Amino acid sequence: DVKVTQSSRYLVKRTGEKVFLECVQDMDHENMFWYRQDPGLGLRLIYFSYDVKMKEKGDIPEGYSVSREKKERFSLILESASTNQTSMYLCASLGLGFTDTQYFGPGTRLTVL
Amino acid sequence: GEDVEQSLFLSVREGDSSVINCTYTDSSSTYLYWYKQEPGAGLQLLTYIFSNMDMKQDQRLTVLLNKKDKHLSLRIADTQTGDSAIYFCAEFSGGADGLTFGKGTHLIIQP
Numbered sequence: 001d002v003k004v005t006q007s008s009r010y011l012v013k014r015t016g017e018k019v020f021l022e023c024v025q026d027m028d029h030e031n032m033f034w035y036r037q038d039p040g041l042g043l044r045l046i047y048f049s050y051d052v053k054m055k056e057k058g059d060i061p062e063g064y065s066v067s068r069e070k071k072e073r074f075s076l077i078l079e080s081a082s083t084n085q086t087s088m089y090l091c092a093s094l095g096l097g098f099t100d101t102q103y104f105g106p107g108t109r110l111t112v113l
Numbered sequence: 114g115e116d117v118e119q120s121l122f123l124s125v126r127e128g129d130s131s132v133i134n135c136t137y138t139d140s141s142s143t144y145l146y147w148y149k150q151e152p153g154a155g156l157q158l159l160t161y162i163f164s165n166m167d168m169k170q171d172q173r174l175t176v177l178l179n180k181k182d183k184h185l186s187l188r189i190a191d192t193q194t195g196d197s198a199i200y201f202c203a204e205f206s207g208g209a210d211g212l213t214f215g216k217g218t219h220l221i222i223q224p
Contacts, residue, residue, distance in 0.1 A: 004155075033211050040121070042216030043201070050209045058210065090155055094211050101146060101205070102212050104156040 003027075004105040006091050012111045019078040021108050023091030031094040032074035033102070034058075034066065036087040043090065049074055081112045117215040119202050124221040131189040133218045135202030138183060142204040145178060146212065147187045150199045159187070159200075189220075197222045 007022035025032065033048040035058075045058030049068040063085060067075040074093075078085055091105040119135045137145070143164055148156040162169045162176045162185075169176045175188040189196055199219050203212040 031209065031211060040216070043214045045210065048210055056210065092156075092211070101144070101158055101161060102203075103158070104148075106155040107153075109153075 004091055004093055004103050006089075006105040006108050008108050009106060010109050010111075012113065013078075013081050014113050015082060017078075017081050017112075019081050019110065019112075021076040021078075021089055021091075021110070023074045023076070023093075023105055024072050025074075025093035025103070026072065027093065027095060027103070028071065029093035029095040029103075030071070032068065033092040033094070034064075034074065034076045035090045035092065036060070036085075037090055037107075038087050046076065081110075083112050086110060086112045117202055117204055117213050119200075119215040119218050121216065122219045122221065124223060125192050126223050127192060127194060129192055131187075131192045131196065131220055133187045133189075133200050133202075133220065135185040135187075135215055136183055137185065137202070137204045137213070139204055139206050139213070140183070141206040143207055144205045145176075145185050146201075146203040146205070147174075147176065147185075148201040148203060148214075150201065150217070152198075156201060192220075192222055194222050194224075196220060 004025045034046045035043045047066040049055045065077045089108045092102045094102045116138045125131045146161040147159040173190045177186045199217040201217045202215040
């Protein structure tokens, strides 16, 4: 079974803090994604990566950066957290091949005070 | 860009069938998916259908695809309280940016 794990289920940070959200997948997938989920807005893609050290902006990259130093790990960084970044953050991975699909981690609920 | 639309809420009585509908715009979609998200949890893949299929059945779940109208539906037979969740429709056309998701349909079960 594919496993996508995220470093924290719940996180509380203060405005201005630097925040790291870690995601690890164990299926050797090439593609990894970070989404945020907010009521009424569905899933919005922040960044994705299709290979080590490669990254692409999604729909809402402002205020975020990412790091993919190893294939299995994709980190989302909030350089200076703000209250409007309070949200549920979901990581996903996707392999290559016709029967593959995106597998999601359990999510990190981040609250910025 | 591609778009996936679905209703935000659906309310059904326990024991009835639920039908969640979804429309999409990308005619090059290869796979279409249904994900389930229970409160406080991540997204769990429920089922998927390849674009050259019309129907797929898996126990209480039936997926219908009308490729001409770009319409996908998920039918849950004998809906139970454990089916209460948000259901996301998604399509994949092979792009590096992954799946395109709808905003999710909240399925509310009334006793």
